[in-house]
Amino acid sequence: xxxxxxxxxxxxxxxxxxxxxxxxxxxxxxxxxxxxxxxxxxxxxxxxxxxxxxxxxxxxxxxxxxxxxxxxxxxxxxxxxxxxxxxxxxxxxxxxxxxxxxxxxxxxxxxxxxxxxxxxxxxxxxxxxxxxxxxxxxxxxxx
Numbered sequence: 001x002x003x004x005x006x007x008x009x010x011x012x013x014x015x016x017x018x019x020x021x022x023x024x025x026x027x028x029x030x031x032x033x034x035x036x037x038x039x040x041x042x043x044x045x046x047x048x049x050x051x052x053x054x055x056x057x058x059x060x061x062x063x064x065x066x067x068x069x070x071x072x073x074x075x076x077x078x079x080x081x082x083x084x085x086x087x088x089x090x091x092x093x094x095x096x097x098x099x100x101x102x103x104x105x106x107x108x109x110x111x112x113x114x115x116x117x118x119x120x121x122x123x124x125x126x127x128x129x130x131x132x133x134x135x136x137x138x139x140x141x142x143x
Contacts, residue, residue, distance in 0.1 A: 033096045041095065042088075054091070057084025 010016065046052055058070045059081040067073035073080045127135075 029099075030096065033099055034092060036099075037088075037092050037095050042091075045091075054084045054088045057087065058082045 042054070046054075056070050058073060060067060060073055060078055061081055062077075062079040065076070065078070067076065067078060070080065070082055070084070
């Protein structure tokens, strides 16, 4: 019974719940960014590069047969170096990282409170007559 209680306390902690929400939202956000990359940015990049489809870039390592597409080479069982998909994944990562950066920057800007000026340190005040007399009395007592 102690194990179940301990697990329940762990699972209900704020950090675990926050992390679970973050993972779920992150998954949904990843789909949005993947769509942004695949459906919006890559066609523009492909147009700018003369119609190159990055995911179809590969080098045939197995023989001298020329394959038109990566799928065709993989279906034939050819050994290929599919660097295009790697480039696509790097681009996806950079765009996702940038989107997360911009999102966090916006959240931080919203959460930033107006900085209140720090109170100026008070100048040391001169001791009163009573404080000076008490100090003199204490010094005379200690002799």
